[in-house]
Amino acid sequence: MAANLHEFPDAATLAAALADEVAARLAAAIRERGSASIAVSGGSTPKRFFETLSTCDIDWGKVTVTLVDERFVPADNPRSNHLLVATHLLKDRAAAAKFIPLYYDCSSIYEAAVIATEKAAGIGKPFDVVILGMGTDGHTASFFPHGNNLGQALDLSGPRGVLTMEAEGAGEERLTFSFASLSDARFLALHIEGQGKKDVLDKAKAGSDETEMPIRAVLNRAQSPLEIYWAP
Ligand SMILES: O=C1O[C@H](COP(=O)(O)O)[C@@H](O)[C@H](O)[C@H]1O
Helix, strand or coil, rough: EEEEECCCCHHHHHHHHHHHHHHHHHHHHHHCCEEEEEEEEEEEEEHHHHHHHCCCCHHHHEEEEEEEEEEEECCCCCCCCCCHHHHHHHCHHHHHHHHCCCCCCCCCHHHHHHHHHHHCCCCCCCEEEEECCCCCCCCCCCCCCCCCCHHHHHCCCCCCCCCEEEHHHHHHCCCEEEEHHCCCEEEEEEECCCCCHHHHHHHHCCCCCCCCCHHHHHHHCCCCCEEEEEEC
């Protein structure tokens, strides 16, 4: 499927443009189907976009927000993606949105993945909006290079839902939506910033080994067109 690159002069301009586009997509979903869904990434890149999106004038009470991936840590942990979204997105007008976490306080991450999959089944399919990020190692969501569950996570014929992932570069154990859950989003975007990430993207485009750079699965096999938002 095609990938379209949208370049912006700076991060603030990118955040405004991406927030406008996402708000329009969510509003259209509400008009057409009565509700809307969005799965967002963690990390440092999306903060400004979250802040801008939280002020957009849409019917947030009809929007379900979830994460594309999460660390197996509670929401008060500074490394929690839930905490990031609670702090920067679920406020202002967006405080009315419903949030579905991926982390659950279970004795094992496998139990948490089962619960997260059950909860996610209630969200409309496909997602209206998915915003991916990318690490400098070429991971996206928690599809990490050489991850222990990478084959299953990237299998487009596999089930929708949340899987576990462990990888050397991942730090904590991770929970991640499968590629099958994300790749057919009505609006599928990759949000990256900085020349370093652009270089990583170019390297990913130049090769095909998904085990080395899982972002290649999104570039080459996503079912929806990939809209790449980049600023220096
Ligand atoms: O580990 C993660 O990192 C990536 C990228 O983060 P960034 O700090 O380089 O923006 C993110 O997309 C993913 O959701 C997160 O869990």
